[in-house]
Amino acid sequence: GLRVVAEGVENKVTADWLSGLGCDQLQGFFFARPMQADDIPAWVVANEREVQHRISTAPV
Numbered sequence: 001g002l003r004v005v006a007e008g009v010e011n012k013v014t015a016d017w018l019s020g021l022g023c024d025q026l027q028g029f030f031f032a033r034p035m036q037a038d039d040i041p042a043w044v045v046a047n048e049r050e051v052q053h054r055i056s057t058a059p060v
Contacts, residue, residue, distance in 0.1 A: 006018045009028030018026055031054075035043060044051055 003024040005025045
């Protein structure tokens with residue numbers, strides 16, 4: 001039952017490679033710059049199309 005989180009992902013090549021290795025979750029500048037928790041809802045709304053695409057294509 002371990003889950004793997006890769007941090008520091010900066011580009012699509014790395015994101016695809018890590019996903020292919022079975023990483024459960026990825027984080028890094030490729031997805032978004034650091035932000036305050038209060039700013040997340042507005043960021044999701046402004047980037048809704050991209051967020052939905054990433055959710056729909058994420059490995060299960």
